[in-house]
Amino acid sequence: MTLDESSSTVVIAELKWIRKTVRPAEIPDRDADVLKGIVQLQFIKAFLTANPDYLHARGRLPRPLDQYGRAQYLLVARDHWRWVEQDGGIAIVEFEPFARLLEQSETLRGAVDELPTYDWLPVEGRDFRVQYDKATANGVTIESPVFYYTTPA
Numbered sequence: 001m002t003l004d005e006s007s008s009t010v011v012i013a014e015l016k017w018i019r020k021t022v023r024p025a026e027i028p029d030r031d032a033d034v035l036k037g038i039v040q041l042q043f044i045k046a047f048l049t050a051n052p053d054y055l056h057a058r059g060r061l062p063r064p065l066d067q068y069g070r071a072q073y074l075l076v077a078r079d080h081w082r083w084v085e086q087d088g089g090i091a092i093v094e095f096e097p098f099a100r101l102l103e104q105s106e107t108l109r110g111a112v113d114e115l116p117t118y119d120w121l122p123v124e125g126r127d128f129r130v131q132y133d134k135a136t137a138n139g140v141t142i143e144s145p146v147f148y149y150t151t152p153a
Contacts, residue, residue, distance in 0.1 A: 004108030
């Protein structure tokens with residue numbers, strides 16, 4: 001949980017540091033872990049909405065949750081990210097942009113407002129380019145797309 005009294009913002013986050021996949025067959029299991037985190041956040045949000053004084057009564061917040069202007073629930077994923085549509089204040093973000101925006105924004109609300117726009121996601125032509133490269137071995141040529149990082153201007 002992160003709090004910024006000056007911008008009346010509370011972030012309740014769950015970090016999912018999921019081992020990178022080695023084989024494509026592992027992707028559904030990693031996706032299931034991410035979705036489990038979303039379901040957990042839905043339960044947490046439902047509980048805190050029904051019990052806004054819960055964190056305050058335990059000394060975790062200076063005032064009840066419903067007295068803050070913004071409460072954002074985030075699943076912060078690392079090493080495996082799956083698109084999950086935002087739903088009622090619950091969103092998924094990637095760890096590196098999350099950490100970078102927290103560091104760069106003057107207020108927590110500024111970071112929280114920017115994260116769910118997904119402007120931090122890479123864009124072809126801006127952040128990377130795709131080029132089809134050929135590789136030949138023993139007279140057999142394979143052409144496949146290769147993603148290249150684009151150096152900022």
